[in-house]
Amino acid sequence: MKDKGMLGSIFSYAKPCKGKLTLSVICALISVAGGIIPFVAAYRIIIMFFDNSVTAEDIFFWGGICIAGFIVKVLFHAISTTLSHISAYTILELMRKRVAEKLLKAPLGVTQNINAGKVKNIVVDQIENIEIPLAHVIPEGSAALVLPLAVFVYLCMIDFRLALASLITIPLAMIPYGMMLGGYNKTYQKYMESNEHMNNVVVEYVEGIEVVKAFNQSTSSYEKYRKAVESFKETTLNWYKSTWKFTTLGAVILPTTLLGVLPIGTLMYLSGATTLPKITMAMLLSMGLVSSLGRFILFFNQLKSIQYSINTVNKTFDIGELPLASKEKTISQHDIYMEHVSFSYTGKEDVIHDVSIKIPEKSFYALVGPSGGGKSTLARLVARFWDTTEGNISIGGVNIKDIPLTQLADEVSFVTQDNFLFNSSIMENIRLGNPKATDAEVLEAARKAQCDEFINKLEHGYQSTAGEAGDKLSGGERQRIAIARAILKNAPIIILDEATSFTDPENEAKIQEAIAELTKGKTLLVIAHRLSTIKNADKILLVENGKIIQSGTHEELLKNSNLYKDMWQAHIGAKKWSVNVSEEVLA
Numbered sequence: 001m002k003d004k005g006m007l008g009s010i011f012s013y014a015k016p017c018k019g020k021l022t023l024s025v026i027c028a029l030i031s032v033a034g035g036i037i038p039f040v041a042a043y044r045i046i047i048m049f050f051d052n053s054v055t056a057e058d059i060f061f062w063g064g065i066c067i068a069g070f071i072v073k074v075l076f077h078a079i080s081t082t083l084s085h086i087s088a089y090t091i092l093e094l095m096r097k098r099v100a101e102k103l104l105k106a107p108l109g110v111t112q113n114i115n116a117g118k119v120k121n122i123v124v125d126q127i128e129n130i131e132i133p134l135a136h137v138i139p140e141g142s143a144a145l146v147l148p149l150a151v152f153v154y155l156c157m158i159d160f161r162l163a164l165a166s167l168i169t170i171p172l173a174m175i176p177y178g179m180m181l182g183g184y185n186k187t188y189q190k191y192m193e194s195n196e197h198m199n200n201v202v203v204e205y206v207e208g209i210e211v212v213k214a215f216n217q218s219t220s221s222y223e224k225y226r227k228a229v230e231s232f233k234e235t236t237l238n239w240y241k242s243t244w245k246f247t248t249l250g251a252v253i254l255p256t257t258l259l260g261v262l263p264i265g266t267l268m269y270l271s272g273a274t275t276l277p278k279i280t281m282a283m284l285l286s287m288g289l290v291s292s293l294g295r296f297i298l299f300f301n302q303l304k305s306i307q308y309s310i311n312t313v314n315k316t317f318d319i320g321e322l323p324l325a326s327k328e329k330t331i332s333q334h335d336i337y338m339e340h341v342s343f344s345y346t347g348k349e350d351v352i353h354d355v356s357i358k359i360p361e362k363s364f365y366a367l368v369g370p371s372g373g374g375k376s377t378l379a380r381l382v383a384r385f386w387d388t389t390e391g392n393i394s395i396g397g398v399n400i401k402d403i404p405l406t407q408l409a410d411e412v413s414f415v416t417q418d419n420f421l422f423n424s425s426i427m428e429n430i431r432l433g434n435p436k437a438t439d440a441e442v443l444e445a446a447r448k449a450q451c452d453e454f455i456n457k458l459e460h461g462y463q464s465t466a467g468e469a470g471d472k473l474s475g476g477e478r479q480r481i482a483i484a485r486a487i488l489k490n491a492p493i494i495i496l497d498e499a500t501s502f503t504d505p506e507n508e509a510k511i512q513e514a515i516a517e518l519t520k521g522k523t524l525l526v527i528a529h530r531l532s533t534i535k536n537a538d539k540i541l542l543v544e545n546g547k548i549i550q551s552g553t554h555e556e557l558l559k560n561s562n563l564y565k566d567m568w569q570a571h572i573g574a575k576k577w578s579v580n581v582s583e584e585v586l587a
């Protein structure tokens with residue numbers, strides 16, 4: 001996605017708040033007008049003092065005008081900032097919702113590859129960072145631009161020559177400011193990238209602290225952390241060093257309006273071309289003029305940070321969407337048919353080559369083969385984690401691209417070894433399988449998935465949060481919770497990415513029982529790592545280098561495939577070894 005300009009990026013999200021933002025700017029301008037009224041009143045009083053015609057009534061009258069102007073200024077400023085804050089939070093909400101929508105519509109495979117630390121940094125921190133500038137820049141920035149203009153016009157009305165004299169130092173001050181802004185975009189980009197890198201390294205360090213400690217890597221990973229922090233300091237400091245001379249010079253020159261007003265005003269007064277009240281007012285107003293100009297330069301910086309954040313959000317989540325069907329399809333049976341399927345992750349090299357398989361409804365098929373052969377990829381294509389590069393996949397004769405994602409999710413349960421548990425109660429974690437399920441149905445699913453016993457041992461039973469229970473649950477127990485979820489979901493097609501690690505005999509037996517319950521009467525596709533679990537499959541597909549090189553029952557493959565025979569022998573050997581070790585430990 002192409003980067004948008006400063007205002008374009010802001011307005012791309014500001015559309016729903018257009019009315020409120022416009023009103024906020026109008027109120028800010030009324031507030032500016034209110035802020036000028038005390039100056040007008042002061043001018044009147046000064047004139048009367050110089051004329052020696054001032055009375056108590058005049059003082060009260062113009063004093064009242066001063067107070068009225070002040071009230072208008074404060075009141076409209078409050079309305080303006082309230083409206084701008086409402087708009088800012090609405091825009092933030094919109095940006096966060098768009099990210100969530102994007103993640104939902106993107107291919108699941110792509111979202112799984114997105115760095116969680118980076119997403120958190122953008123969705124929470126970067127978007128939050130733009131609240132303050134967004135809430136203040138639009139109303140106050142426009143006021144900071146209009147106020148000097150209004151002051152200048154009023155000064156012209158008093159005496160245009162003095163008004164022009166008050167501008168003398170402004171072009172001089174703009175020279176250093178202009179030099180400061182040279183290369184601003186690049187430097188700002190570098191600063192934000194360095195900031196982002198530091199954020200990512202901090203998140204990575206905290207998330208990976210277990211591994212860092214376990215592998216005694218603290219020094220080397222601290223090195224990365226230290227470098228990121230130091231690099232951020234260097235970038236910030238270098239930026240400061242390259243600009244401080246210009247900002248200081250600009251800030252020194254800008255307020256020196258008196259250098260123009262005072263000598264020119266004095267000469268004009270001596271030659272009778274102006275009056276003392278006018279010079280006094282010109283001196284007062286010219287100082288007000290530069291202070292708001294200075295504020296406008298500050299706002300420029302904040303506008304840039306908004307632009308950067310919005311463009312980062314847009315770019316990070318420019319991850320492509322799956323073309324989505326919206327109309328539900330009638331799926332009357334659940335054969336899975338892969339027709340000449342090829343797939344590439346990168347768009348260059350295919351990892352799946354022209355695979356055609358038919359998995360009849362309610363049959364049990366297994367994918368086995370060497371690591372990296374393409375088993376998981378094939379299974380995930382059925383759940384539409386990605387779209388195939390070539391060929392089609394259909395369920396019950398309907399191309400999965402024509403099935404809305406929500407309907408496809410109801411048709412296919414994908415159970416992996418690392419199903420995520422949310423930090424809510426175990427009951428709610430299982431209920432995710434079917435949000436409408438009653439407590440009794442959840443308990444029934446948990447019982448079928450062999451979870452009941454260990455859940456009841458937790459301090460708060462089914463009400464224990466996954467966070468509390470997380471440390472107490474073994475990998476096998478977590479997988480059984482995932483199976484309970486899938487039992488509750490009751491999808492007609494089950495894809496099971498079988499666990500490799502939970503091999504203690506007791507756990508394995510329980511997982512097998514849970515799987516047997518889950519898969520009763522379903523179309524089942526298992527990615528098998530332990531061949532004993534798929535011995536009874538209707539058909540075993542041997543996958544190597546992205547192709548199905550052989551297929552058959554366990555017995556057929558033992559007879560016809562050397563690769564399968566070797567894998568089986570290795571598996572039996574490993575199993576014996578594991579049993580022997582267990583027996584030794586028990587003895």
Ligand SMILES: Nc1ncnc2c1ncn2[C@@H]1O[C@H](COP(=O)(O)OP(=O)(O)OP(=O)(O)O)[C@@H](O)[C@H]1O
Pocket residue numbers: 109113345346351369370371372373374375376377378
């Ligand atoms: N997200 C991804 N992006 C890019 N390449 C990937 C991705 N996932 C897998 N691959 C590559 O695709 C090929 C097939 O991987 P896949 O995970 O499907 O194999 P597998 O047979 O399931 O392996 P394993 O038994 O080790 O899980 C491998 O070369 C792998 O490196």
